Amino acid sequence: MLSFIGRRLIASLVVLLAATYVMYVLTAYSGDPLEDLRTSTARNKEQLIEHRIQVLNLNIPPYFRYFIWLKGILAGLIGQLDLGKNLIGQPVDALLASAVGHTLQLVTSATLIAILLGVIVGVATALRQYSGFDYTVTFISFLFYSLPVFWVAVLLKQYLAIGFNDFLVSPQVSPLAIIVCTLLAAFIWSGILGGTWRRRGIVAAISGGATALVLLLINLTHWFENPSIGLIFGAILGVGTALIVTSLSTGLDNKRARNSSLAVVLLGLILWLPFDAISKFLLAPAVFGIAAGFVAIGVAIGWFNGGVDRGPVARTSGITALIMAGIIGVDRFMQAWQPYFNSSYVSGRPFATVGSSTPNLQGSFWVMGVDTFTHLLLPTLALLLIGFAGYTRYSRASMLEIMDQDFIRTARAKGLSERTVVMRHAFRNAMIPLTTLVAFDFAGVIGGAVITERVFAFSGMGKLFLDSLLHVDLNPVMGFFLITGTVAILFNLIADIVYGLLDPRIRVE
């Protein structure tokens, strides 16, 4: 195993070294780094050109200049990493650090949501193969897969950001929208849950009715002007979450799991108001610390209440605690909506079409969180649509293949419940091939999304790379490439190792 990792790492390093050389020479020959100065009207133009040539060694041909750059990188081995400077003399490592931060903020959430939603929908369609729901989702995921991201981005800006901002001027959901949402909810839920026509009818009626009711309540309470979840609705959501998580994770027959997760929800409801009272004074680390603490308590409740199968029970109550913490957090963010909405920098048009934050806006953790949300919503959605499509297709195909295997038939023949067959025997095995895809995606995360970041003027890695490439700014381009290349190699290696651990049939030798 160790020798496998060692050999792979050495081979990868050689490849990376060769790739940096190719990249360096290619980029250097893609244009003229002095173009902006040549066309400038500054009086000391000659001096500026001379200065840049001196600083960046532009008089040395790229074949050899590469080795100067490489020397700076190798100096990193003794702790004196030198990534060079960009055309206007800023150090590249500072540029990269800020870009990585922005990009991780954007792409991580999009990737995580895409994986989560994609896997859920993919598995659901696989279990309802050749149903109307399956065909609809298949068509939609193909459609998303075929969408050019820059085109979607402009549509999102126009219809979501500008449209929703207009809507927020007098936020009342129109009757037509209520009818459409009701029908959609009825179709989706009856499609996912499936079964006989009678059962489908009941599910459609309940889900459609609930959707219509919620939308009517939103209109009546002027929810959009002062959004919140509130204790009562929070309690309903919490109990619903506890029951759904339990039924998927251990089955509702497991009394200990059910009671533990309900206890977690109860604890969350008790702590809700005290948390709201102190939340104004909390900074980001404290908020995340409290959330982590709550999840830990949830796990502990499950562990000590779990009896013989404490592992699964702790898992169930831990997941419930995580979602419950999420509900409480979202409610708190919603309370920051009104001050944010009315602040002079936002002035009633919260959803931004470009940028990553409102300039000059100051406020508590919660207000800034809302600001980040309104800025990240559009680019995240654009990335999400495409990632979602891929994951849906993959997890559906993988799940279908597994459900056709003999061991699934055996599990059914043993008389196991459908939940156990699907969740324990099929789902886990179906997810193994997805590890490679996930690893690739997370390796790609750090590179950002070149086109998406450009359309939304989001100053992340993709934008840094593209702007530098346009100006033939070698050092930032190479810094970007070094980071993405290294991460790609590492994640590839991790994927191979994890794959070997998950699937005992595959040996990495």
Added chain:
Amino acid sequence: MTQTIEQNAVAGLSQATLVRRRFLRHKAAMVSVFVLGGIILLAFTSVGLELGTEATPIRVPGWYGYGYAQINPVENAGAPTLDILPEFIDGTGLAVGNHPFGQDEVGHDGFARVMRGAQQSLMVMFVIGLVATIIGVVIGSVAGFYRGRTDSLLMRFTDLIITIPVVVVGAVIGRSIGNLGSFILAIFLGLFTWTGLARLVRGEFLSLREREFVDAARVAGASDRRIIFRHILPNAIGVVVVSTTLLMSAAILLETGLSFIGFGVRLPDVSLGYLINENQTAFATRPWLFWYPGLFIVAIALCVNFIGDGLRDAFDPRTKRVPKAKELAK
């Protein structure tokens, strides 16, 4: 009573017949074949072809009255004259009019530009598909067949190509070599997009080369080349065809994306991605300039994806179409 595909499989049909039948039954794929064929026909016959170099162009005229670079007087503020809603809905009736997809503020005809853009995007898609498939198949099969040192050398080379971002390739071709036109661009892009296919073909070869029929061919005295091309490759054709279609749908999005950020097809020529880039700021005033190129990209990519899906189902004997309970009861 109609026979299911699986019953037919027992009837002793050739592999090609089976694949063809399964593909013809895939409704989405068949519809896509016709739609894509229609788009190709429309794009290439309407504004005609333009071959040859810039100095000595060879023009084949099409049936559409306006050229893509021609500047016409702006009629009706450039609004599209195409009306596909019949009279009883909006009261104006069906119409095509002078400029069905509208005009931009200079007076370029929208339809002619979208058709020219679709030509470019389709051409780039097919060229990338062809170049990448040839390279991918050759590298993948040689690596998978000879294994050992050849394999690891070729696979490390593949890794090297994977790590080079395609945007850089676009930038280098576009700016340092100069504007060579979209055909050359497509060939260069093809040189950098074969990696996924090569890996798949290699995997297929690694498993196929251990099979008995390969031993039989070798014992019969067949050369390596003959074994690769006559014995193993035909058995791996399913993987190749399916991943080529998927590669092509990715290629059209790649080309439009590159043109969008300014590294792909550029003026005086147009491509669908370039048109969107040009008109994205005009969305509020002239949305049609933005809608039509986008719809054509989506339509082409969607068709290719569905054809790929149909081919995958057709080549993969494991994907069975399970008859519904109702059909079995007949």
